[in-house]
Amino acid sequence: MPKAERRTISFLLNGDPVEVTVPVTRYLVDVLREDLAMMGTKRACDQGACGSCSVVMDGALISSCLVLAVRAEGASIQTIEGLGSIEGGLHPLQKSFASHGATQCGYCTPGMIVAGKALLDANPDPSVEEIKHWLTGNLCRCTGYAKIIEAIRAVAEGRTEPAFPITVPTVKAHG
Amino acid sequence: MPLPSLHPVGASFPRANGAQLAAGSAAYVDDLRPAGLLFGAVLRAGRPHARILRIDTRRAERLKGVACVLTGHDIPVNAYGPLLQDQPVLCTDKVRYEGDPVVALCAESWAAAAEAARLVRVEYEDLPVVSDPEEAIRPGSPLLHEAHPTGNLVLEWKIRRGNLDAGFAEADLIVEERYQSRTQEHASIETHICMAEVDANGRLAVHVSSQTPYQIRFNVSRVLKLPIARVRVLSASAGGGFGGKHEPMLEPLAALCALKTGRPVKFRMTREEEFTASTIRHSLAMDYKTGVTRDGRITARRLRLLLDGGAYCSYGETTASKAALMGAGPYRVPNLHVDSLLTYTNNGIAGAVRGFGVTQTTYACECHMDTIARRLEMDPLDFRRRNAMQAGDAAHSGDVIRSCGFAEALDAATREVNWGAIGGGRTSPCGRKRRGRGLAAMIYPVGFTAAANPSGAFARVNEDATLTIYTGCADVGQGAHVILRQIAAEELGVDLESVHIVTGDTDLAPLDLGSVASRVTHIGGNAVRRAVAKAKGFLLRKAAQMIEAAEEDLEIADGKIAVKGAPDRCRTLPEVALKCHRDGEIPIAEGAYNPPGLHLDKTTGQGKPYDCYVFAAHAAEVEVDMDTGECRVLQLAAAHDVGRAVNPMNVEGQIEGGSLQGYGFGMLERIRYKGGIAQNPNLHDYLIPTALDGPARMKPIIVETEEPTGPFGAKGVAEPALNPTTPAILNAIYDAVGARITDLPATPEAVLRAMGMINGRH
Numbered sequence: 039m040p041k042a043e044r045r046t047i048s049f050l051l052n053g054d055p056v057e058v059t060v061p062v063t064r065y066l067v068d069v070l071r072e073d074l075a076m077m078g079t080k081r082a083c084d085q086g087a088c089g090s091c092s093v094v095m096d097g098a099l100i101s102s103c104l105v106l107a108v109r110a111e112g113a114s115i116q117t118i119e120g121l122g123s124i125e126g127g128l129h130p131l132q133k134s135f136a137s138h139g140a141t142q143c144g145y146c147t148p149g150m151i152v153a154g155k156a157l158l159d160a161n162p163d164p165s166v167e168e169i170k171h172w173l174t175g176n177l178c179r180c181t182g183y184a185k186i187i188e189a190i191r192a193v194a195e196g197r198t199e200p201a202f203p204i205t206v207p208t209v210k211a212h213g
Numbered sequence: 214m215p216l217p218s219l220h221p222v223g224a225s226f227p228r229a230n231g232a233q234l235a236a237g238s239a240a241y242v243d244d245l246r247p248a249g250l251l252f253g254a255v256l257r258a259g260r261p262h263a264r265i266l267r268i269d270t271r272r273a274e275r276l277k278g279v280a281c282v283l284t285g286h287d288i289p290v291n292a293y294g295p296l297l298q299d300q301p302v303l304c305t306d307k308v309r310y311e312g313d314p315v316v317a318l319c320a321e322s323w324a325a326a327a328e329a330a331r332l333v334r335v336e337y338e339d340l341p342v343v344s345d346p347e348e349a350i351r352p353g354s355p356l357l358h359e360a361h362p363t364g365n366l367v368l369e370w371k372i373r374r375g376n377l378d379a380g381f382a383e384a385d386l387i388v389e390e391r392y393q394s395r396t397q398e399h400a401s402i403e404t405h406i407c408m409a410e411v412d413a414n415g416r417l418a419v420h421v422s423s424q425t426p427y428q429i430r431f432n433v434s435r436v437l438k439l440p441i442a443r444v445r446v447l448s449a450s451a452g453g454g455f456g457g458k459h460e461p462m463l464e465p466l467a468a469l470c471a472l473k474t475g476r477p478v479k480f481r482m483t484r485e486e487e488f489t490a491s492t493i494r495h496s497l498a499m500d501y502k503t504g505v506t507r508d509g510r511i512t513a514r515r516l517r518l519l520l521d522g523g524a525y526c527s528y529g530e531t532t533a534s535k536a537a538l539m540g541a542g543p544y545r546v547p548n549l550h551v552d553s554l555l556t557y558t559n560n561g562i563a564g565a566v567r568g569f570g571v572t573q574t575t576y577a578c579e580c581h582m583d584t585i586a587r588r589l590e591m592d593p594l595d596f597r598r599r600n601a602m603q604a605g606d607a608a609h610s611g612d613v614i615r616s617c618g619f620a621e622a623l624d625a626a627t628r629e630v631n632w633g634a635i636g637g638g639r640t641s642p643c644g645r646k647r648r649g650r651g652l653a654a655m656i657y658p659v660g661f662t663a664a665a666n667p668s669g670a671f672a673r674v675n676e677d678a679t680l681t682i683y684t685g686c687a688d689v690g691q692g693a694h695v696i697l698r699q700i701a702a703e704e705l706g707v708d709l710e711s712v713h714i715v716t717g718d719t720d721l722a723p724l725d726l727g728s729v730a731s732r733v734t735h736i737g738g739n740a741v742r743r744a745v746a747k748a749k750g751f752l753l754r755k756a757a758q759m760i761e762a763a764e765e766d767l768e769i770a771d772g773k774i775a776v777k778g779a780p781d782r783c784r785t786l787p788e789v790a791l792k793c794h795r796d797g798e799i800p801i802a803e804g805a806y807n808p809p810g811l812h813l814d815k816t817t818g819q820g821k822p823y824d825c826y827v828f829a830a831h832a833a834e835v836e837v838d839m840d841t842g843e844c845r846v847l848q849l850a851a852a853h854d855v856g857r858a859v860n861p862m863n864v865e866g867q868i869e870g871g872s873l874q875g876y877g878f879g880m881l882e883r884i885r886y887k888g889g890i891a892q893n894p895n896l897h898d899y900l901i902p903t904a905l906d907g908p909a910r911m912k913p914i915i916v917e918t919e920e921p922t923g924p925f926g927a928k929g930v931a932e933p934a935l936n937p938t939t940p941a942i943l944n945a946i947y948d949a950v951g952a953r954i955t956d957l958p959a960t961p962e963a964v965l966r967a968m969g970m971i972n973g974r975h
Binding site for chain 1: 240691896
């Protein structure tokens with residue numbers, strides 16, 4: 039197995055400068071997850087077919103499994119962690135997804151929310167039809183998309199109050 | 214229709230972990246990165262049927278960074294399977310489908326593991342490929358499992374009810390049709406994955422994304438010959454299941470690698486392996502023959518179902534039996550014969566998939582019902598009403614149906630789409646397009662009894678009267694945990710926030726069969742309710758002492774235990790709970806539920822195979838482009854009898870998601886095989902529905918009934934949601950353009966072919 043050339047790259051990750059030395063053959067999704075421990079970005083198809091690894095690079099919505107990490111040199115990357123967190127406060131889209139039942143298994147959710155954010159940045163008041171078109175690059179097998187579309191519409195309409203209170207988290211017995 | 218209201222049962226609480234999921238901070242197995250982690254790879258057959266002559270792993274073992282290489286000879290008990298143990302953990306003598314695993318190994322990186330797998334040399338002698346189920350069971354066909362007593366016929370399921378010949382003799386019209394369904398991949402967004410590690414005491418911890426953690430524990434301990442107490446299964450967040458995350462395909466490999474290396478080991482399937490190695494939906498060839506009287510009463514029905522089971526039995530028996538027991542639909546059929554035949558072939562491996570055979574038979578049965586209604590010149594709605602099962606009727610197993618919301622579902626779905634005013638081939642405002650309406654219905658069972666089907670739970674009332682529930686029910690996205698909390702809170706008489714769930718660890722909660730077969734709300738819910746009821750008993754006994762009243766005169770409300778009709782004679786729940794603990798009468802209890810069954814006669818299919826039944830009706834309006842064959846679903850109303858809806862938002866989510874999966878089954882999805890090799894094993898060539906597919910307008914409708922066996926009357930909804938969607942759409946296509954789709958999926962080409970516009974094979 040020939041060893042790939044390594045290169046040091048620097049970029050802005052959710053507003054913070056990062057520097058990382060990686061093989062030139064490594065994809066952005068792997069650098070985010072394995073080198074930078076940004077686990078919110080999911081990988082699921084490795085072919086740019088499902089959108090689970092969606093991030094925003096210099097304002098454009100991309101599949102990070104299709105972009106070599108060296109392409110991120112000097113770029114500004116936003117991941118789901120950059121939108122908000124439970125500790126630091128959730129983004130309205132994150133709250134809306136949680137309260138509208140727009141997450142089921144949740145594996146597509148970070149990519150879906152990042153895509154929704156990119157949509158609202160470009161078009162703050164999208165119609166249902168526009169939302170459907172925009173989301174065709176993000177696959178969800180659980181929800182049928184209905185509640186995802188509802189959650190995005192709610193934010194566009196400024197309905198920031200969740201439909202229902204977010205209740206106490208499930209206690210996981212481990213980890 | 215809605216039942217008298219309860220609370221918190223009946224309210225739409227969001228799932229508790231929704232915020233973590235939306236924040237991207239919920240930990241899935243792929244997100245676990247302990248120090249020293251090794252990465253696994255599986256070398257698979259890559260050919261559908263061959264004898265293994267020699268396996269040479271020496272070059273792989275010598276590669277830098279490779280920690281451990283396994284063949285089947287390393288597996289202590291190298292066979293597993295839920296009914297027949299016909300499936301090797303790693304093949305040693307023969308491979309029977311392209312995804313059959315031959316060598317497993319682990320290394321310092323995913324790349325090194327993949328490289329090592331490429332260095333393994335396996336010599337094969339190819340064998341003739343069996344790809345057609347009808348051919349498979351002909352005498353002289355090459356055998357997949359030489360020792361199986363009935364050759365490539367895995368097993369047979371029968372229903373014999375009434376007098377078939379007399380029933381057909383009574384008929385004024387007999388209609389015979391054949392329908393063919395095709396494969397479907399679960400396509401969970403998260404692929405199969407697991408991680409195993411060994412703790413300081415030599416115990417195995419297996420982190421899973423599984424619907425059935427206790428079955429994983431059982432299987433890992435069985436194939437590795439370890440006592441169950443040495444195996445701990447921990448559930449991480451699971452990225453979808455749909456029946457696919459059911460079987461121990463990777464876990465024994467990760468566990469053995471961890472035992473051999475002493476390091477944590479992760480195995481993960483690629484998207485391609487999801488299609489070629491993990492289970493898929495059985496394809497069925499279905500022959501339906503039905504006799505009816507002139508006024509639309511069904512007198513007799515005969516079904517022959519031929520299931521392509523692929524290389525191993527897996528959950529084929531469950532699929533063949535459910536297809537047989539439900540295949541005649543939610544109708545009174547006095548004289549019924551069903552033969553359901555499960556075959557071995559070299560096409561993939563068919564197993565558990567949401568709908569379990571009933572997705573396929575509902576498609577056939579409901580299109581067949583539509584054909585009959587048209588031959589009778591009856592409205593398909595009236596024809597269904599004429600024959601509809603009702604509460605008190607027998608299901609096709611002879612079992613009595615106690616709750617049935619079928620008539621209401623038919624009414625609600627058709628009312629929603631304005632049934633009387635749509636369809637009939639009317640032209641669309643724009644272009645050469647025609648519109649049609651279609652209806653389809655379904656019966657589905659909840660709580661199988663033919664095999665053990667237990668759920669257990671513990672309930673503990675804490676010193677401040679909060680409640681902790683210990684459950685083994687896995688939440689793979691369906692929202693099981695919030696539903697169990699609602700049931701627990703309702704039973705104790707407290708609010709939802711007072712109930713916490715401890716879950717995801719087989720060390721802590723009692724056995725649970727798993728999140729399969731739409732059983733969690735009904736069976737897991739009954740177990741939780743029973744456990745809470747027992748724990749509540751401690752509080753009532755203690756309060757009776759404290760208030761000096763009879764236990765049966767007490768009630769729990771507003772955080773207090775009070776004498777009925779004398780609310781001043783009361784103690785607060787925390788006071789009573791604390792007193793229980795201080796007196797050493799700890800309010801902790803177990804509860805279990807295992808639905809009672811009767812002997813099921815396998816030669817007639819008669820008995821009591823299930824605890825209860827749900828019903829549904831979907832009504833669709835479709836627009837067909839006469840030139841391109843493209844079909845657009847303008848609206849779909851999906852009405853489901855779910856018993857009591859414990860959490861209406863979750864029920865809606867299941868109906869919406871299931872319906873779109875049903876749309877995929879009928880309109881888009883099929884793994885195409887050429888000589889046993891999948892031709893489209895990726896999400897570019899195998900399309901699942903996007904946000905733009907599916908109905909332009911989708912309306913989930915909840916029909917509530919009160920099921921006496923369910924917790925607070927609940928039945929279930931998960932699998933049923935997808936079953937009637939395909940036939941509702943296909944019947945609407947027929948109504949629009951007169952084209953009957955008898956093979957799936959209904960692609961534009963298939964529609965044009967059925968319209969007679971183009972020729973050629975599917």
